[in-house]
Amino acid sequence: MTKSPPLIKIKIQNEDFDVSVETNILQQNNTGAIVNFVGIVRGYDEKNDQIINSMTLEHYPGMTESEIENIIVESYKKWELTGITVIHRVGYLKPYDQIVFVGVSSKHRQNAFNGCNFIMDWLKTKAPFWKVEEKNNERNWVSFNESDNKALKKWEK
Amino acid sequence: MIIKYFSWIKEQIGKSEEQIELPHHIKNVNELINYLNEIDEKYNLIFEKKDIIKIAVNKTYSSFDTNINDNDEIAFFPPVTGG
Numbered sequence: 606m607t608k609s610p611p612l613i614k615i616k617i618q619n620e621d622f623d624v625s626v627e628t629n630i631l632q633q634n635n636t637g638a639i640v641n642f643v644g645i646v647r648g649y650d651e652k653n654d655q656i657i658n659s660m661t662l663e664h665y666p667g668m669t670e671s672e673i674e675n676i677i678v679e680s681y682k683k684w685e686l687t688g689i690t691v692i693h694r695v696g697y698l699k700p701y702d703q704i705v706f707v708g709v710s711s712k713h714r715q716n717a718f719n720g721c722n723f724i725m726d727w728l729k730t731k732a733p734f735w736k737v738e739e740k741n742n743e744r745n746w747v748s749f750n751e752s753d754n755k756a757l758k759k760w761e762k
Numbered sequence: 763m764i765i766k767y768f769s770w771i772k773e774q775i776g777k778s779e780e781q782i783e784l785p786h787h788i789k790n791v792n793e794l795i796n797y798l799n800e801i802d803e804k805y806n807l808i809f810e811k812k813d814i815i816k817i818a819v820n821k822t823y824s825s826f827d828t829n830i831n832d833n834d835e836i837a838f839f840p841p842v843t844g845g
Contacts, residue, residue: 665821
């Protein structure tokens with residue numbers, strides 16, 4: 606049987622997104638399972654013991670989308686996904702705002718869990734986004750977290 | 763050639779992009795950095811932190827020895843922190 610290509614949606618936007626709308630889109634596809642991940646802006650920097658007032662995100666238009674597309678192609682080859690949606694917000698965000706959505710559908714739940722996790726791990730290390738955190742009297746570009754590289758190791762098997 | 767800078771590199775260099783005419787003798791990214799560094803010492807920071815700087819040529823991850831020409835778009839940026 607020929608496999609039909611997965612339904613893919615990639616959006617980089619300032620606006621918020623609606624998880625139920627996105628879930629509904631994934632549900633339209635030939636699916637038995639949906640796994641969604643939603644990243645939220647943290648309100649506290651535990652490492653430096655500081656309150657985060659806001660955050661601003663920038664990206665590299667064109668490259669960000671193509672890197673996400675590369676990750677998505679890898680993911681559906683590996684996990685037989687039937688639908689993939691990645692929405693990443695940029696611009697000015699406040700604590701507890703939604704920042705990223707990764708939703709995947711598959712016929713079976715393990716592929717959906719793994720596919721979502723795989724996309725998120727690679728997005729953290731490859732997709733060109735940069736965060737600057739605004740605190741009381743300072744703003745700091747967030748440094749790359751080495752644990753994000755370690756998270757990739759589990760996919761080497 | 764268009765050169766783009768992102769995140770704190772953009773802030774330290776003081777611009778998000780610039781257009782230069784690439785001299786003929788410059789063949790790769792490493793030589794481009796040397797050339798920029800000769801023009802202005804602010805580019806030094808690309809050298810100083812060479813171990814962490816990421817490079818894209820025409821919006822594709824590349825390395826210091828990637829070949830370049832005058833029609834290319836080059837970008838320098840720190841490790842990514844999205845998600």
